[in-house]
Amino acid sequence: MAEADEVKVQSDENDEAAPATKHQKAFAARRKFLRQALAVTSSVALAEFLPTVLLKAASPGQAQCPPVTDLKEVTRIGEITRNGNNLQAVLRVVDGERTVPTSIKTSVKQRLRYYVGHNPADLSQSWPPKDQPAPAPPGPTAPGPTLRCSIGDNVQITFLNQVNVANFPDSLANGEYGKAEGCDELRVPGNKNFYPATDKFPNCLHASSAANIHFHGTHVTPSTTGDNVLVNIWPSTTVLEKDVQQAFQQTFEECETRHIPQRWEDLPLSWRMYQERLIKEYDSTAPYVGPGATPNGRGLPEYLRLWPQDVEAIAHGAWPPYYVGSYPYCFKIPKYEEEPHHPAPTPSGSAVLPLEKAHRGLKMGQAPGTHWYHSHKHGSTAINMFNGLSGAFIIEDNSLTGYDGALKAFYAKSGGNLDQVVLVFQQIVDDPNLLRPVPQKRPLLVNGQFTPYVKMQPGQVQLWRMVNATVSAPIAIQFNLCPTTSGLANTPPQFKQIAQDGVQYAFANYNKPENGTKPINMAPANRADILVQAPTQPGLYVVGTPAAPLLFIQVEGPRMSMGFPRSEAEFPPMPRFLNDIPESDIRLQRRIVYGWDKNRTVAGRNADGSSPQFTIDREQFSDGVVNQVMLLDTAEEWTIYNETTIAHPFHIHVNPFQIVEVFDPNNMQVPLRIVSDAMAMEAAVKKYGNTKKVVVGPPIWYDNFAIPIAKT
Structure with a gap:
């Protein structure tokens, strides 16, 4: 993507060992997670890193928190939940004027593309709410509806792109x-x-008015009607839910009872014919004023038409890339089932796994946790993210030993319910800066609001599910007091991180002393689940710092007696498929280099006005070209080098990954190697000597990692 902000990533490690070699000036990240938190800063940093300490009376020049009367309580984004074992939703991309806050008391009006949605089986689940009076235009900005289902569920989404392209000239x-x-x-x-x-x-x-959906963090097929980011749904204001309802219901039933479509011919004939008509109509009526244009300026030349490209793909057995107005998303969230240790023998003496307990060949299941969805049209992802086309996607495991079930059981025993707060961080502007000669401010919003507050009771524990859905804003989550002139000191809210990027912590990581004492650093696309406990003293507290707040906590009401899990028996057990990847399983090692155009040293435009040309292994993206091929059911170790001054995110769709080594040349003297246990540490120290610092994990899974920048 050409849009690029100068985002730097720094490590908490300040090792003073051997000087970095020239080869080490590029960052090396290996496929397992670094336990030490990375401190994220940038030219658009939103929160400085301060220790969580008791604050005394505010000095005259010290930043003050605003009165709570100037703040708004955080909006609880509407949810679309499962019907039985199906998550059914109608998700529409529409456009209109929105009110975008720029401070506590100021806002601007912008025309944006955004998500609205509802549950077709329960219209009370609608976002924006249908049971509340619609605000006078322009309405408030907000993320899309939160989707919530369970592992093993079928996801069935009717996707409609109803953007009025006349409001966004030249956006196809x-x-x-x-x-x-x-x-x-x-x-x-x-x-x-x-x-x-x-x-x-x-x-x-x-083509920013085209759209699709990426289900970020899901372990599902990246093809056909799954997490397919290569489809392009062109907008149409005339395609309505009722026009595709019958055909899509047929598709959803096929997905649920048999299999997801594999070829174009697997989709209902009525919808295929409907799509052919719409696409041909677009090809023959779209405005065109280039060479060979018709007298009325309508109709595309052959090389620009969409339907011939679909026909070619279909002829080769591939999935067609272009659609108009609608698209069915359907897939199953895979549920990993443990094999019984002692299968029952059959009369013939052979052991057979009961179907309901066999993992059916799955080597990995879906990790329950906080995931998200967003528009992922190549060429317009940044624009659509800046418009706010993103939302939270919560996948639960409510079994007795599941991530959600175990947490709920722990708090039920203590006599309290675990309230969940979904927080989606976004930057909202109507265009990225590359399309503006004068850069815009990018306010950081929480659920569409500027520094709102979360209401808690004294002593209450809440589960915060946080999604960094920004394009370029790293976020530091820390809890502090609001300075007062009274001189009273209090303890700030306490917290414990329990999951990263939708994958739960092992108890050993949850239980480490530093968990709850250091800021939680979230690069764009990162997620974090944290347990937050309110202080016993009522009042206003700040997430961030008083000088740079992200949001606030207002503590009031009756006191509650709650706490954090303290023992491994009280914490959700780690699923077997999230065990460490043994080094002995590594089949192949790869070297991947993030770079940009030759002779460039800094982000932004050169003197000649040229913007960065980002590359991977010296090549830019080319549609239809496969750059990396892995053997099914094998593990690999990838070393990612970053030769730029942009902290690029590394994200593989479908699979999370672990990081076993990290090197930040601007803050570390030697790489940090993460191993699984003391025995592995002894072997690593013997192998690497003082060329690397070796620490014991256990590893934490990521699905998005900001690669530290090259030496500056």
């Missing part, structure tokens, strides 16, 4: 207008090519 493909090769364009005085400058299609900003 500018090739239709005979301009360049399809990139968005911006001209400013003195520069007729401010954008795309040196960007080339398809690796440029383009």
Whole structure:
């Protein structure tokens, strides 16, 4: 993506060992998680790192927290939940004027594309709520509805793109207008090519009114009607839910009882014919003023038409890439079943696993936890994320030993319910800065609000499910007091992190002394689950710092007697498929290099106005090209080098990964190697000597990791 902010990642490690070699100037991250937290800072840093200590009376020049009367209670985003074993939702992309807060008391109006949704089996589950009066336009900005289901459920989503493209000129493909090769364009005085400058299609900003959905963190198929980010759904204001309801219901039933579609012919004939008509209609009526244009300026030339590209894909047995107005998403959240230790013998003497207890060949199941969804159209992901096209996706395991079931059981024994608070952090602007000669401010919002407060009772424990759905804002979660002139000191809220990126902690990591004493650092796309306990003294507390707050906690009401799990028996057990990846299982090692155009040393535009050309292994993205091929049911160790000054996120769709080694050349002298136990540590120390610092994990799973920048 051409959009790039200078985001730097620093490590808490300050080892003073042998000087870094020239080769170590690029970051090395291996596929297992570093236990030590990474301290995230940037030119747009939102919270400085301060120790969690008792604050005394505020000095005259010290930052003050605002009165709680100036703040708003955090919006609880509406949820769409499962019906039986099915998560059924209608999710629409629409557009309109939104009110975007820029401070506690100020806001701006912007025309944005955003999600609305409802449960077709229960219309009370609608977002925005249908049972409340609609606010006068422009309405408030907010994430999409929170989706909530359980492992083993079937996900059935009717997706409709109903954006009025007339409100977003040139937001499909500018090739239709005979301009360049399809990139968005911006001209400013003195520069007729401010954008795309040196960007080339398809690796440029383009087609931002097209859409799809990426189910970030799900362990499901990345093809056909699954977590498929290669489909492009063109907008249509005339395609309605009722137009596709019957065909999609047929598709959903097939997905549930048989299998998800594998080929175009597996979809209902009625919808295939409907799509063919809509796409051909678009091809023949879309505006075009380039070479060979018709007198009325309508109708695309053959090389720009969508339907011939679909036909070619279908002829080769591939999944067609283009659709108009609607798309069915259906897949099953895989549930891993443990094999019984002693299968019952059959009359013939052979042991057979009961079907309901066999894992059915799964080597890995879906990790229950906090995941999320967002638009992932190549060429417009940043624009759509800045518009707010994202939302939380909660996948639960409510079995007695499951992540959710075990937590609920622990708090039920103590006589209290565990209230869950879903917090989605977003930056909302109507365009990324590459399409503006003067950069916009990017306010950090929490559930669409500017520094709202969460209400808690004294001593109460809540489960906060946090999603960093920003494009470029690293976030530091820390809890502090609000300074007062009274001189009274109190303890700040206490916390314990229990999951990272939708994958739960092992008890050994949860129980480490530093958990709850250091800030939780979330790069864009990271998630974190934390247990938060309110102080016993009522009042206002700050998440972040008084000078740079993210949100607040207002403590009031009757006192509650709650606490954190203290023993392994009280904490959710780790599923077997989330055990450590043994080094003996590593079949192959790969070297991946994140880079950019030759001779570039800093982010942003060069003197000639050119923007960075990002590469992986010296190549830009090319549609239809497979760069890495893995053998099924094998483990590999990848070393990721970052030669840029951008902290690029590393994210593999479908699978989480572990990190076994990290090196930040700007803050560390030697790489940090993470091993699973004392025996592995002894072997690693013998192998690496003083060239690496070796520590014992256990490892934590990630599905998104910000790669530290090259030496500056």
